Amino acid sequence: AQKVTQAQTEISVVEKEDVTLDCVYETRDTTYYLFWYKQPPSGELVFLIRRNSFDEQNEISGRYSWNFQKSTSSFNFTITASQVVDSAVYFCALLTGANSKLTFGKGITLSVRP
């Protein structure tokens, strides 16, 4: 069975602070894919990043960076110099190699205060 745990439920920071969102996953599959989605107040899920289990290279995209560590089954997401527009619910999700159903964590509500 697959499981995604986002232990943090709500995070509040002041603008320009850095913030890291944690994600821990469980799967017995050796081939799997990890995703982060952002859900702003409008409700639509916005795709941020996809990583496969064979690629542990960490990535930086502008103010966003991701840290994938298979040894700890973690796929953490960092926003540098946060902005008010980053306020949203962030979901981590897992897709195993055998099927096409995303397993989502419960999400982290990020509030960035001016």
Place this chain on the structure above:
Amino acid sequence: GAGVSQSPSNKVTEKGKDVELRCDPISGHTALYWYRQRLGQGLEFLIYFQGNSAPDKSGLPSDRFSAERTGESVSTLTIQRTQQEDSAVYLCASSLGERGGVGETQYFGPGTRLLVL
């Protein structure tokens, strides 16, 4: 279209009524998914369509839920005899479907907010 579209955006219904929710996937995407998001929760998988293959209905919570897809385009999710616990946001997603959807990025629509009174 440019993205996944869903209609209606909001639906209020009375307990016991049937509702139909519509999804238009991204043009060219052959894989289509329905998820449900209850208040304050993550998304739960409901059903998956890939081309002409039999749909994966393993996530449907009861036989009151059903879905159809016309070819590789529009899909309709139907909830019969709605109950208050059906109140949620119903999200549709699509992906290219080149490998049966496995490992592909799913792109989501804005969702339909269903409230059952």
